Amino acid sequence: MEAPLVLIASYPKSGNTWVRAVIQGLLTPEHAGDINRIDIGLYGHSRRRVFDYYAAASAADMTPEEIELTLPSVYEDVAADARNLVFIKVHDRARRTPRGEWVFPPQAVRQVIYLVRHPFDVAASFSNHLGFSIEETVRIMSGERPNWFRAESMLPLSLQETDGSWSQNAESWLNPDIPYSVLCMRYEDMQRDELGAFRRIAEALSLPTDDRLQQAVEAAHINRLKASEVRGGFRERPTTSLSFFRQGGSMTWKDKLTEELRATLVRENEAVMKMLGYGEDGTSAERALNRHSDQVNGRSRLQP
Amino acid sequence: MPDAQVLEVDTLPDQLEGAEQVGQYMQIRPGAMLLRVPEVGAFLAEDGTTVRVAPVVGADPGAVDMYLHGAARAAILHQRGELPLHASCLLPPDGLACIAVCGFSGAGKSTLAAEMHRRGWMVLADDSTRVSLRDGKPFAWPSHRGIKLWQDACERLELPTEKLQTVRTGLQKFFYPVTQDTEPLRLGTVVELTLSEPGLVELPSIPERMALLTRHTFRQRQVAPLGMLKQHLQLVGTIAGQITAGILGGGRRSTVEELGNALEEVAQWKPLSS
Incomplete structure (x- = not known):
C-alpha cells in the first residue's frame, strides 16, 4: 500500500485523543464513543511492541540513541506490511535522526494532521495530566526536562518521546520545508465547528464524510468521553492524573495561571502564538478553518 | 550462545544468495540469516551451528553483544527447530x-x-x-x-x-x-x-x-x-x-x-x- 502512515501529531493535551476517538468511530462504528476501544495510534505499550517486532533488537536493550537511529527502519517496515492506513499518535517534534534520516520516512507518510491548542489551556490541562504544579508544567512546556523524562534508568511503558518545547513542537511540523503533507487544525476552531473540522480531516484522509462521520463526531463529544471515563475508566489515563478528560474547552486556564506564568508562556512562545492567532489574553482569533492552514503541493503552508 | 560456534571474521557478504529481505536489516533463507546493522556489524547465523560476526571497526561491543545474543541466537535456535x-x-x-x-x-x-x-x-x-x-x-x-x-x-x-x-x-x-x-x-x-x-x-x-x-x-x-x-x-x-x-x-x-x-x-x- 502506498504511503499508509497517518501521523496525528500534537503537543500533549491538544485534542489528539479526541481526533483518534472520532477516526476510530468512523472506522469501526460499533465502537464509536468507547474510549477503551481506541485502538488506532500505536501508542503507549503497543508502540514498544511494534518496535520490538520489527527491529532486530528489543528497545529495552538499546540506548536512546540506538532507538532513535532504528526508528526510521521500523516505520518503513510498518508501512511495508500495512494493508490499510496506519494511524500513529505522535507527540514528538518532526525531526531527523543523527544520521540525517527523517524519523518518519517521508515516502511512507500519507498525511500529517497537526493539532494545536492555546498554550494557556495546554498548561492547565497538562498540569492535571502530569500531576505536576502549574509552575513546573510551564517549565516543561518551555523545553526543560525533569530527570524522569529520561529513559536511561527505567523502562518507560512507551518509547521515549522527544516533544521539545511547545513552540519547537509546532514550528517543527509547520515548517514549510518539511517533506510531509500537513493539515494543521486548531483545537479552538474544531470546537467551534466540530463537524466542519472533522470533515476536513476525513477529506484529507479519503474517509467517509456522510452520516457515519456525524455519528462518529457525536459519539466522541467531550461530554460523552468524560461520561465514558467515569463509567468504565480509561486505559490511557496516567496514574498521575485523576481523570484524563476534563473540561476540554477554551479559557480553562483561568484561576490556574498567574499573570507571571502567562507572561512566561507568552515570552517563550510569542512568535508561534502570533502565527497561530493565539492572543496574550488567552483568546484565539476567530477565523475560518480553511484559512489558517493550506496545503500546497503536498506541503504545509501556514497563513498568518 | 548455546552449543554454537561463534567466529569473528573480517567481512561477510553484502547479499545472501536466494534470501528474502526481511525488514531493512535482515536477509533470510532456509538455513541462514544475515543481519547487517549500520555502525555495528554483520552477523551470519547458519545451519543452527555457527554464527559469523564481522563487527564494524569501532563498534560498541555492547551493541555487537546485543545482536549476537538476540537476533543471531534466535536464528540459531529457530534453525534447529527449537523455541x-x-x-x-x-x-x-x-x-x-x-x-x-x-x-x-x-x-x-x-x-x-x-x-x-x-x-x-x-x-x-x-x-x-x-x-x-x-x-x-x-x-x-x-x-x-x-x-x-x-x-x-x-x-x-x-x-x-x-x-x-x-x-x-x-x-x-x-x-x-x-x-x-x-x-x-x-x-x-x-x-x-x-x-x-x-x-x-x-x-x-x-x-x-x-x-x-x-x-x-x-x-x-x-x-x-x-x-x-x-x-x-x-x-x-x-x-x-x-x-x-x-x-x-x-x-x-x-x-x-x-x-x-x-x-x-x-x-x-x-x-x-x-
Missing part, C-alpha cells in the same frame, strides 16, 4: 518442573524473576528462554547471563547496584548475577504476565496455549523465511499439549510481592503430564 521464548524461567524450591514467565518488554518479567530469586527460586533464564524437546517433552535450558534489571527495579527490590556490571554503557541497567548451574529442566508451565487487570486465569485449551507460545516466540519474524513454519507450529503444538498455562494480569499495577504470591499459586497447579 526461543521471550520469557524468564524459574524453578520453585523443591519443584519438579519450571515455570516460564513470558510477556512483552516492560511487563515486569525480570523484576518478578528477581523477587522469586529472593524467595529461594532458581532463575534459569531471564528475558529469553531456550526450549527444546527431549523424548518428546519440553525442556528449558539455563542461560548464564544473569537477570537484567533497571535502576528503578533495583531500588524497589533494595538491591545495591554499586558492584553490579552494567548491561550497556550509558544505560542504568544491570546484570544481577544468579547461579543456575544445572542441566536443562522440564518445562511445566508457561504464564503470560500482562498489563491487564490483576488476576490469574488458567488457559484450558491447547489452541489458547499455542497462541500464547506463538505470541511470545522470540524474533518470530525469522520463522517463515527460514522455512521453519511447519516445524515451528508442530513444536508449539507439542509443547502446548504438555504444559499448563495461564495469564497473570497486574504487570506494572500490582506490587512485585503480589505478583510473586500469584506465581506461588501457579507453582501449586497440578502438572498436565509427568
Whole structure:
C-alpha cells in the first residue's frame, strides 16, 4: 500500500485523543464513543511492541540513541506490511535522526494532521495530566526536562518521546520545508465547528464524510468521553492524573495561571502564538478553518 | 550462545544468495540469516551451528553483544527447530518442573524473576528462554547471563547496584548475577504476565496455549523465511499439549510481592503430564 502512515501529531493535551476517538468511530462504528476501544495510534505499550517486532533488537536493550537511529527502519517496515492506513499518535517534534534520516520516512507518510491548542489551556490541562504544579508544567512546556523524562534508568511503558518545547513542537511540523503533507487544525476552531473540522480531516484522509462521520463526531463529544471515563475508566489515563478528560474547552486556564506564568508562556512562545492567532489574553482569533492552514503541493503552508 | 560456534571474521557478504529481505536489516533463507546493522556489524547465523560476526571497526561491543545474543541466537535456535521464548524461567524450591514467565518488554518479567530469586527460586533464564524437546517433552535450558534489571527495579527490590556490571554503557541497567548451574529442566508451565487487570486465569485449551507460545516466540519474524513454519507450529503444538498455562494480569499495577504470591499459586497447579 502506498504511503499508509497517518501521523496525528500534537503537543500533549491538544485534542489528539479526541481526533483518534472520532477516526476510530468512523472506522469501526460499533465502537464509536468507547474510549477503551481506541485502538488506532500505536501508542503507549503497543508502540514498544511494534518496535520490538520489527527491529532486530528489543528497545529495552538499546540506548536512546540506538532507538532513535532504528526508528526510521521500523516505520518503513510498518508501512511495508500495512494493508490499510496506519494511524500513529505522535507527540514528538518532526525531526531527523543523527544520521540525517527523517524519523518518519517521508515516502511512507500519507498525511500529517497537526493539532494545536492555546498554550494557556495546554498548561492547565497538562498540569492535571502530569500531576505536576502549574509552575513546573510551564517549565516543561518551555523545553526543560525533569530527570524522569529520561529513559536511561527505567523502562518507560512507551518509547521515549522527544516533544521539545511547545513552540519547537509546532514550528517543527509547520515548517514549510518539511517533506510531509500537513493539515494543521486548531483545537479552538474544531470546537467551534466540530463537524466542519472533522470533515476536513476525513477529506484529507479519503474517509467517509456522510452520516457515519456525524455519528462518529457525536459519539466522541467531550461530554460523552468524560461520561465514558467515569463509567468504565480509561486505559490511557496516567496514574498521575485523576481523570484524563476534563473540561476540554477554551479559557480553562483561568484561576490556574498567574499573570507571571502567562507572561512566561507568552515570552517563550510569542512568535508561534502570533502565527497561530493565539492572543496574550488567552483568546484565539476567530477565523475560518480553511484559512489558517493550506496545503500546497503536498506541503504545509501556514497563513498568518 | 548455546552449543554454537561463534567466529569473528573480517567481512561477510553484502547479499545472501536466494534470501528474502526481511525488514531493512535482515536477509533470510532456509538455513541462514544475515543481519547487517549500520555502525555495528554483520552477523551470519547458519545451519543452527555457527554464527559469523564481522563487527564494524569501532563498534560498541555492547551493541555487537546485543545482536549476537538476540537476533543471531534466535536464528540459531529457530534453525534447529527449537523455541526461543521471550520469557524468564524459574524453578520453585523443591519443584519438579519450571515455570516460564513470558510477556512483552516492560511487563515486569525480570523484576518478578528477581523477587522469586529472593524467595529461594532458581532463575534459569531471564528475558529469553531456550526450549527444546527431549523424548518428546519440553525442556528449558539455563542461560548464564544473569537477570537484567533497571535502576528503578533495583531500588524497589533494595538491591545495591554499586558492584553490579552494567548491561550497556550509558544505560542504568544491570546484570544481577544468579547461579543456575544445572542441566536443562522440564518445562511445566508457561504464564503470560500482562498489563491487564490483576488476576490469574488458567488457559484450558491447547489452541489458547499455542497462541500464547506463538505470541511470545522470540524474533518470530525469522520463522517463515527460514522455512521453519511447519516445524515451528508442530513444536508449539507439542509443547502446548504438555504444559499448563495461564495469564497473570497486574504487570506494572500490582506490587512485585503480589505478583510473586500469584506465581506461588501457579507453582501449586497440578502438572498436565509427568
